[in-house]
Amino acid sequence: MTKTLFLDDPYRKSGPAEVTALTEEGGIVLDQTIFYARGGGQPGDSGTLDWDGGRIPIATTVKGDAGAIVLVPSEPVALPAVGAKVDQRLDWDRRFGHMRIHTALHLLSVVIPLPVTGGAVGADKGRLDFNMPHPPEDIAVLEGQLNALVTRDLPVSVDWITEDELDANPGLVKTLSVQPPRGAGKVRLVRVGEGAGQVDLQPCGGTHVARTGEIGKLRIVKVENKGKQNRRVTIELA
Helix, strand or coil, X not given: CCEEHHHHCCCCCEEEEEEEEECCCCCEEECEECCCCCECCECCCCEEEEECCEEEEEEEEEECHHHCEEEEECCCCCCXXXXXXXXXXXXXXXXHHHHHHHHHXXXXXXHCCCCEEEEEECCCEEEEEEXXXXXXXXXXXXXXXXXXXXXXXXXXXXXXXXXXXXXXXXXXXXXXXXXXXXXXXXEEEEEECCHHHCCEEEECCCCCCCEXXXXXXXXXXXXXXXXXXXEEEEEEEC
16 A cells, blocks of 8 residues: 555655555556545646656556555656665646646535536646536626635645545535545545635545635636536636
């Protein structure tokens, strides 16, 4: 199992690790990693690995077996040996874009309080699909509400609850297409705002900014019809 440093500190841009395994496909497994593994609509992180005598670019990061996180090289080159000490470095601009957009999508689910049927995170844009029979009446109003939440500079924090507690509060889950991962006995919650100023609380394993003000101004790019009951809302960093 790989220790997930990105959950403890999503702002960490580099860090040491030790190679614990190499996969048959040429992936690299570390004992601990700052690289987020693809999941929940958020892409896997990219960056580089350096070690004594070598450097390798990492194209993406995925989940492996038994809790392992696998760093996927961008090209077939010589890999560090098992036991090698390496230095991890993120493509920080790309990751920070994911953090801003992912948090912005949580805010989008606040201003459009409908069940979410899908979503995707990019470095400069993202989208959510909603169970929405009719299109929004005024996109400009929605955009204003979205940016008002950004401007409030609300704190973004993490809590953990047990799987039983989640089962007792099914309304916490907004996504119909992706259910929170189970099996570890606990579920990670991302909270936006605090106390009487809380605006959102939902299960999420992604990386987020510490305050909504870090997102910056947002635009609602388009609303598309993706089925009888499904509408896709795309946002981007202004």
